[in-house]
């Protein structure tokens with residue numbers, strides 16, 4: 001299988017930081033765009049630049065949307081801390097972001113190089129804006145592999161954080177008409193940073209492993225404090241990258257998925273139609289259901305080791 005070429009659209013974020021690592025190792029990472037989500041856009045962009053330095057990457061980083069399309073901005077300091085990447089001593093970035101126009105970058109790059117995958121691991125604001133401003137984009141890209149939604153919620157009973165933050169943007173993306181892969185919570189909760197896995201990262205030499213070991217510890221400690229019966233933080237975002245580079249580790253099924261925009265208690269919910277009826281709407285999405293967590297985690301640790309000097 002050819003190596004997928006991707007643009008990672010992220011809001012680092014502990015698990016976004018790990019998505020950058022696996023993207024750098026197992027894909028042709030063309031660029032990084034940032035979005036307001038886990039933390040305000042200044043912080044998520046800063047954190048992406050920190051990761052770029054720690055990995056020694058040459059890729060451009062473009063700063064994106066400062067807020068969702070319609071809803072007021074919301075952050076996730078209760079999971080990631082105020083900085084978006086609390087829990088480790090991070091170096092200051094050595095460079096600035098390449099532009100304040102992630103949407104323009106997405107459009108220009110997908111037009112210049114057809115067949116790119118877009119991998120959004122935060123709210124879908126940038127991707128929706130790009131699809132709206134450039135109606136040709138949907139047929140120029142290979143597809144969109146996103147982290148969001150699921151059969152249960154985390155920010156509310158019904159809604160997962162990335163979709164809940166910007167449901168109108170998610171609605172645009174789920175209706176864009178091209179290949180779409182969804183890593184929802186029911187999948188990503190199978191991919192957990194247990195203490196044994198974190199200790200393997202901490203045992204690696206080098207600055208990157210040192211920083212990521214601390215970040216994973218903070219993330220898992222937060223999860224275990226907030227949840228009943230979880231043995232580690234759910235490392236959501238790398239799943240959307242790994243499904244492109246290592247699809248054999250996943251089980252997926254096509255389904256029709258819609259985003260709830262209006263419910264009093266269900267705004268931001270993804271409804272996955274699993275009815276066994278002939279009359280259901282055509283699938284618009286490959287929904288991921290299972291991940292082989294052990295080999296997938298091995299791949300992530302190998303990627304950390306590769307860049308940790």
Ligand code: BDR
Pocket residue numbers: 013014015016038076079121122147154160161162236237
């Ligand atoms: C998603 O929300 C964020 O906190 C994580 O980075 C992940 O993308 C999980 O709901």
Ligand code: CA
Pocket residue numbers: 010011012013015016037038121122237
């Ligand atoms: Ca994220």
